[in-house]
Amino acid sequence: MVLSFIGTGNMGGALARAASLNRNNRLLLANRHPDKAQQLADLIGGTVCDNLQAVTDADYVFLGVKPQMLEEMLQDVREAFQTRKSSFTVVSMVAGRTIAQIQEKIGCNAPVIRILPNTPVAVGEGMILYVCSDEVTQEMEQGFLEAMAGAGRFSKIEERLADICSVVGGCGPAYAAMFLEAMADGGVACGMPRIQAMEVAAQMMLGTAKLMLESHAHPGVMKDAVCSPGGSTIQGVRTLEERAFRASIIDAVIASYEKTLRF
Secondary structure (H helix, E strand, O other): OEEEEEOOOHHHHHHHHHHHOOOOOEEEEEOOOHHHHHHHHHHHOOEEOOHHHHHHOOOEEEEOOOHHHHHHHHOOOHHHHHHOOOOOEEEEOOOOOOHHHHHHHHOOOOOEEEEEOOHHHHHOOEEEEEEEOOOOOHHHHHHHHHHOHHHEEEEEOOHHHHHHHHHHHHHHHHHHHHHHHHHHHHHHHOOOOHHHHHHHHHHHHHHHHHHHHHHOOOHHHHHHHHOOOOOHHHHHHHHHHHOOHHHHHHHHHHHHHHHHHOO
16 A cells, blocks of 8 residues: 655654554655655655655555645646546545545545544554545545554544534643643642653543543543542542633633634
């Protein structure tokens, strides 16, 4: 399987790293700054190429450019997309661009998988939401999932839910990092060394998430299981409720969602 990445920035580079874990994948890396693509190739393998080769030689063409750069990038490769004879699939991570918009920019009804990844794909624990155009066959979809399995967890969604799903999955790591930092700060305030406090808070979050995903337990049930009558945990929960902790998180998600709709 040949996968090409046009744009090897933070997200494109992270997905390329995940793809490199599958030894059946051959990677083509293209960037407007070739030295940046070369640095990534030196780390994960793969071949540095230009955008034209990325479009013509790959089974899956990943578009990882910024929205405002999409039109310029397509100028030299639009015809190559339109005239390709062999089967291919476009995988777009271009923020805020629908499948219909990508197809319009390319100039043909190419098979398009729109993905909404988040930063933890860099360590193989990403949440990758995806939508398939009508032109994507079951074989194309399965090939994509197998090629990118090293990136994390995948969930197929309806495109109408893309904006809110991107907030929960994509903005969420920022909220989680703030909570992690605050937990560590609390530990430091009570005497824990900073490095230890960060490690404990991070592992606590990782373990809690894994426990929920594997047990399918409701978060409320998991919370109740830790809150012994008259214990220390319930006092902390009471304090969080007094400070509108959950309402603040809900409001943050809504604020990010409303901002996304204005892009």
